[in-house]
Amino acid sequence: METIKNVKFRIKRWIPEDGRFRVDTFEVPVFKGMTVLEGLIYIKENLDPSLSFRRSCRMATCGICGIVINGKPMLACSTQILHLQSDTITLEPLKNLPLVKDLVVDHTPFFEKQKTIKPYIIRKNDLDEYWNPTREYKQTPREVEEYLQFSYCLTCALCYAACPTSGTNKDYLGPQALMNAYRFIADNRDEGLLLRLEIVDSPDGCWGCHLAGSCSDVCPKGVDPALAIQILRKMVVEKDLGYLEERKGAQLVPPLPYVEGVEKVEAPKFTVRGAKKKAEEIQTKYLS
Amino acid sequence: MKESYIRFIQYLLGAAIVVLILIHLSIFTSLIGPGYELGLSWETVSQRMANPFYDIIYTLLLFALLTHGFIGIRNIIFEYTTSKRTRVAVSWIIWTIYIIVLIYGLLPIIK
């Protein structure tokens, strides 16, 4: 492909052996449409094989290639170099997460926080159906709209890296976990409203947010965690004032008429070993 | 007390402060008061403090401002410490200072 210009990549690399950052500069020939991730791959293949960064899907779906580009957390795979309109671009690892090497960070605290809000559909009654699904739950297009925007999250942690509160308070749940709590609350199949509101009602939960809005500003999917957090606050207060009660989750759609000669489609099996047992444990613990 | 109660009280008091501050400002400006300089003179202030209406307004304003402010300080300090024990200690210290300042502020109104 035709090279349009050379761009300098100034990379702030974390050197674990020295316990400090080192800045290295590489010159990358850039073609039209080339992404920052492709630039990094070029450096690794041609200039410095020791450079570490993460990538997987290369199409803004897995969310693992998040880094700080010119001071702003972005996905390396969906950021075109020429769109940055600069002859030098600076790259740094995501902030607010433990550093591993060069541009690689450890996402564990981010996912641990997501886990605390119980990021799955909670059902209290029809548990047989829950574990051995026969049909789907009824959702109107409007009911899907209620949570659709919030379900686009890639768990890329860009919002977490951009959040000033996550930077200063290590126990703050962070924009993604809080947004995810709302995502499940807004889902009409879910029956965990009161439980989740209890979890987020704390100085380190929805009340910790400063409404700086950086999370929504950097989100590559337009999820708007800041909005979800404000809705959570409203819901917590409404619950205290007695306006909000646990709703009954969506009911099953009626069975399809039996058609002669058509085989019944079985529900998919659990693919991760031990997942079913673990899920049952969580559900039993919650119900008790 | 649950966090949401504390924050809700803070929001309500924030709204109350807007109203009370407007009353406070208009008292010593020419809006309903005698103008800025005269409104702050010793005679006018002492006359005003003898009026139960102003006593109530100033008691409410003092209570709203102090409570709103102290909850705010508590929230800021909470961001610097995540230990539960320290937070309980901070709450005790904050509310003790709050009571002292509230009583001190009420003295001129009551006297």
Ligand code: SF4
């Ligand atoms: S709006 Fe709240 S969650 Fe989002 S960046 Fe600001 S403080 Fe963090």
Ligand code: SF4
């Ligand atoms: S809310 Fe947006 S920025 Fe945050 S993890 Fe999800 S996709 Fe990424």
